[in-house]
Amino acid sequence: MELHISLQGRKGLAEQLYQQLRDGIDSGRLAAGTQLPPSRLLAEQLGVSRKTVAEAYSRLTYDNLLSGQVGKGTFISPSPTRTPAPTAAIPLASAATLAKWRARANPLADLKLPTLRYDFIGGASSKVQFPFDDWRRCNQYALRQIRHSSARYSAHQGLPELREAIARHIAFARGVRCSSNDVLVCNGAQQALDLIARVLIEPGCQVAMEDPGYTPARQLFLAQGAELQCVPVDAEGMCVEQIAAGARLIYVTPSHQFPLGMPMSPARRQALLARAAQLGAIIIEDDYDSEFRYEGRPTDSLQSLDRNGLVAYVGTFSKTLLPELRLGYCIVPEALREAICIAKQLTDWHTPTLNQWALAQFIGEGSLLKHIRRVHEVYAARRERILARLQGDLAPWFEVVPATAGYHMSALARGNLDVEFLISMARKVEVGLYSLAPFHARVPVRQGLLLGFGAIELLDIDPALDRLRDTLQAMG
Known part of the structure; x- marks a missing residue:
């Protein structure tokens, strides 16, 4: 060079x-x-x-x-760092637009790698459990496939081998009805949400989503110019009867409501599908961590109940494998498929082929199901330990929200507990806690904690919750 x-x-x-x-x-x-x-x-x-x-x-x-x-x-030669000369400040025609982007709220952006001794961070899996040897072998397989392929860009919808593997996996694990032609491989679930928003949302159109809900999705829809209908949730999930006329898109997390955790009831699922059919609205079913189920019978996905082609089913491997891999997918309704594939191609052409080949092999040889079964036992033990403490010596301060899946749970504060002050005090004793407040948009904020147990080891849970209890007692 x-x-x-x-x-x-x-x-x-x-x-x-x-x-x-x-x-x-x-x-x-x-x-x-x-x-x-x-x-x-x-x-x-x-x-x-x-x-x-x-x-x-x-x-x-x-x-x-x-x-x-x-x-x-x-x-x-080494020398003191020199400050570049400032450029002339020219008022930008796009200044107002840039200011709107800077003002976008995103609480998850601050959830960096844990730096505290004990951290109940949500959405993070344990790298100790990841099968690095199996993944390394699959990467070697991927390199061999790439070596013998033509030196060209890959299919924007995803490698046929991976799309077929994903279709088989989610049909087996979640009862999703699809073929490989329905699968779009994405850079994580967030890109799937972005692509759907790009092709459906225009400035001023209405989007309904849960409140509290997944803040990055909310900010993404707002950035596309949507007017949000913030629909409250109850013990059965989204209050479907409050979805107003005019909604073009409905975003929901029915298997494990984010952030509270309860599943949507079968009756509420049918009501949601009926309401979407009335409105001609597309439903985004974000099924982000339902592979890990601990009690009760499995519930049908919305996509498997849909008879009108209205559900876009979004999944991710960030929870089952590693977030760093940036691998997700969307089961695209036929009416959206051509538009979304064009948007994907214009956005980044295609998801990195090396990881696609590796994941296809990883699923095909049975390593994914083997890994899920193994870590399911690990997460179940952590969940039981946290539940025992929340329903035991921590019960005077918290009420657990029933959750049957995933690897986070929510605990609502009792009385007038100052959750934000508790979080700041807990950090002083090396315990990372996270509030439910940032996930609310308009409904009255439910004070409480989101407790992730994907990244904290079982033997660390009791010492961490002992410190939490002592902090609560010191707060009076």
């Missing part, structure tokens, strides 16, 4: 080269420790004499900006 230098004319070349290199060093574009090309090579690249390059290098060395290392070459 050539060093970018642009010389003009045939006069003062050494001075031009000196000034451009100095400007690059002063601005930080050429970082300390960077090796410069040998003078002979740079002279050939620029079409100048070697003496010209040597003169510029010599001046920079005299200024202590370059240093030579015998047998290695010429390097940019």
Whole structure:
């Protein structure tokens, strides 16, 4: 790779080269420790004499900006960090639009990797449980497939092999009715939500979603110009009768309501499908972590009950595998398929092929189901321990919301407990807690905690909850 230098004319070349290199060093574009090309090579690249390059290098060395290392070459010298000169502030025509984006609320953006000793972060799985050896073998298989394929972009809808594997997996595990042609592979569930929003939402159109609900979805719909209908939830899930006329899109988490956790009742599911049919609305069924079920009979997915082609079923492997893999999918209704595939192609052409081949092999050889069964036992034990404590010595402060799936649960605060103050005090004793408040839009905020148990080890739960109890007692 050539060093970018642009010389003009045939006069003062050494001075031009000196000034451009100095400007690059002063601005930080050429970082300390960077090796410069040998003078002979740079002279050939620029079409100048070697003496010209040597003169510029010599001046920079005299200024202590370059240093030579015998047998290695010429390097940019370490120096104090220089602040680039500020650019002239020009009022942007898009300033108001940029301000709206900066104002978008997203509480999950602050949920970084745990830094506390005990952390009940939601939506994070345990890397200790991830089958790295199996995944490494599948990646080696993927590299072999890519090596023997043509050097071209892949199918924007996803590799046929992975789409077929996903269709078989969700038919087996969730009763979803689909073929590989219905599957769109995405960069996580969030991209699936974005693609649906792109093709359905126009400024001013109405979108109904649960309140409290998944804030990134809410902000995504608002960013597309939607007017939100914030529909409250009760013990049976979304209050369908409150979905107003005019809704074009309905977003719901029926298997494990986010963030509260209760499942939507069968009667409420049928009512939701009937209401969507009345309105001609598309339903997004976000089935983000229902692979982990601990009690009760499995409930049918909305997609499997849909007879009108109105449900877009969105799933992810971030919860079963790792969020870093950014692998998700959408079972696209036929009416949306062509538009969404075009939007996917225009957005990023296709999801990285290496991970697609690896996941197809991982599912095909049975490693995914094996992994789910193994971590299910781990999560079940953690869930039981947290439930026992919340229904035991922590019961005076919290009421558990019944949840039968996933790897987070919600605990509603009793009385006048100051949850935000509790969270700040718990952090002082190395316990990470998270409030339900940021997930509310308009309905009265239910004070409480979202307790994730995907990333905290079983042996850490009791010590962490002991500290929580002691903090509560100290708060009086």
